[in-house]
Amino acid sequence: MGDSVSVIVVAVLAIVLLLFLVLRVKMQEVLALLLVSIFVGIGVGMPPQEIYAAMEKGMGSTLGFLAVVIGLGAMFGEVLKVSGGAERLASTLFKKFGESKVNWSLGFVGMIVAVPIFFEVAIVIFAPLILSMARNSKKSILYFVLPLMAGIATTFSLIPPASGALAGATILGVDLGWHILLGAIVGIPAMIIGGPLFGSFIAKKMNVERAISEVAATVEAEVDSKREIPSFASVVWIILLPLFLMVAKTIAENVLAEDSMVRGILTLIGHPFGALTIVALLTIYLFGTKKGYSKLDIQQITTKALEPAGLIILITGAGSVFGEVLVSSGIGDIIANAVAGSSLPIIVFAYLTAALIRAAQGSGTVAIVTAASLILPIIKLQPVSEPMLALIIVAIGCGAIMTSHVNDSAFWMIKRYFGLTEIETLKSWTVATAIISIAGFILCLVISMFL
Template identity: 50%
Template structure:
């Protein structure tokens, strides 16, 4: 087929995917599979080979992502139930003081959202925002925008949160580079989109603590019933089911120490980063590099962190193994669909490779002189604005970009930067088709107009700042 024909098939496949998700309201996992089958048939893959192509695409993706996300989910759930996440927020606000509470809340959000879902982090930290708002008389947005900015950055940019892990898996990115670039892009995004914009918008929209704050969980779930961000919706359902147990446990147990919680969170990140660094500076065959490639692999690093959380956040604090089993088993509910959707994204990417679309995209990019990192950002942003789900946006963009990367020679750092570019594109312009829009709006008691003026603008700033950082860095990679 000609390059034009292959690109046209790709456009038709994406249009079908968006139609199924937005209009038909079909589950994203099934919609991705149907779109993949459609592209496979009209793209010329022999009918007898289509099933094997789907199996290979799904298997090669899930072999990595299922382990990383599964371990991260167990770790995050124990951090939440034990009160570790709450301790991070409380301690940072106390240490930074009221005058620097914006930075404290932003950094707390970033630390918490790395292993814990966005909505859970908001539920844990929003009482601090209410308390500060009452005490100072400032608009809630002065404190809430930095908090949700930190949560959004951690949720989108820094593994082991599912979004960047999913994209890294589909692109074959080294998770160490993804963590490094996620932090390099996320911190400026937090400063500008969270702290600076928070000060600006708080002067223009004054919010007091909403009277219905006690019913916030139930209201946020009802408000998002028509939204499509599968990661947040599933975790909301899990939060609803677990909330009574969590509150019961926290009411009778002291919070774990701040130092211990931060150490457990930092261990896998440091090990993965160290593995990446030593892989660059030490020669192949070096025994230190060989052992670090094992210890610092995401599988090993996250297994170690999860086992440490079992002991220090579980057993040492009076939880029985039956309690830990119940908590960790419950943690798999919100991530099951994320894993399947990412696997379906792997199928989509595999089909595009087999039809020759990846080569056609690479040739079209070469002719247009458009950098692949910019294309990745634009695709993710377009899908994000169209259908709202950050997860589907990331997976769709990664599925399209993966074949392009396979046809060229791209360094490991550049692929890590492209991963963050996709995450940034999938962050911008959250509006009424995104569950996060309704979640934040209801917790702060905002109208749709004010949510657009605050939350939507904040998300867009984060996305553009994050992309600007990795785009500039890409010229040196």
């Protein structure tokens, strides 16, 4: 395509252009990613047919798997939301643990609900509960907000089948059993440090006592109060079921013979397609049909769920297009050879790449997808074990959590829904994401010494 210097210059200019289009021009991320992908192809001298072939490959290779999984997860999450299951989860834990320990329970609630529910949707669902806790408590609202949001952010980026983590796993071909296991090992301590511990500390320094904003005071979860709300045990069971099935599949493939019937069954139901199909159907039946929802109600609920899912799918696909064009341009091989000839470990490069992209443009999903795409040719040159590959994508996820600030929609939602100022949100939520990111990466480095 061109010499190494010119390819690198084009790649750098492409990233600058992407940031300009998203941050200054406020162009929709999908369109910006597609335009910049074409720019890269033209800049390195790729023929038009090769540019579009690379774009098609990038979109198809990712979405062939991810679109199905995100769609199934979205339907599962919407039924859980409308039925009141998510609200039941949090309210029960508050009653069981009380005010003094509820921040810990909220962190784990966030980790659990992030599996089927998108980040922004989770904020809307839990805002009324958080506001109620704050009004009935002498503590700052940050004491309740940060643990919950930390849990959601951690699972979204580190533990599949949450959509952010799954996007990176799909690109690198990571075994999801290992990904879930290592994501939890890294994510739980990181969430505790950046959520309950930091939240307790900053709540004492910033006791936000002003009146809750009008938006926060009027927001309500979309729960049908006329119908019976699911039990706490049933909600926990249904959310954890896909994780158990996927981990069971990985264990079976490592300890059972290939001709084992049990292994065959677990492989069938433990694949993300199988696991999420089973869980979506069970959720629709247990939380929909059995609770009195009509067939038309369920159809409308599940159809509505696909609206936000479509945007996530397209952003992820467009990010993969950008990554694929970068790889086709030769930048992937250049970076791979540079890293192979340096003393910088792959896991460090992976983390720093994702962290810089996240801090610069705001989307955790784009950061994960782009970093994973750039890491892919390095992995091909330096093959690693399945556990190590899973740890690398976990490190990328840690980087994608770094510094949620003014270019991130979640930053503004947290500010708006919980009545904070910009400075208060920066001092609390932005710092919390940096703590989670760094703590998680340190844990990744420690674990890498044993793999």
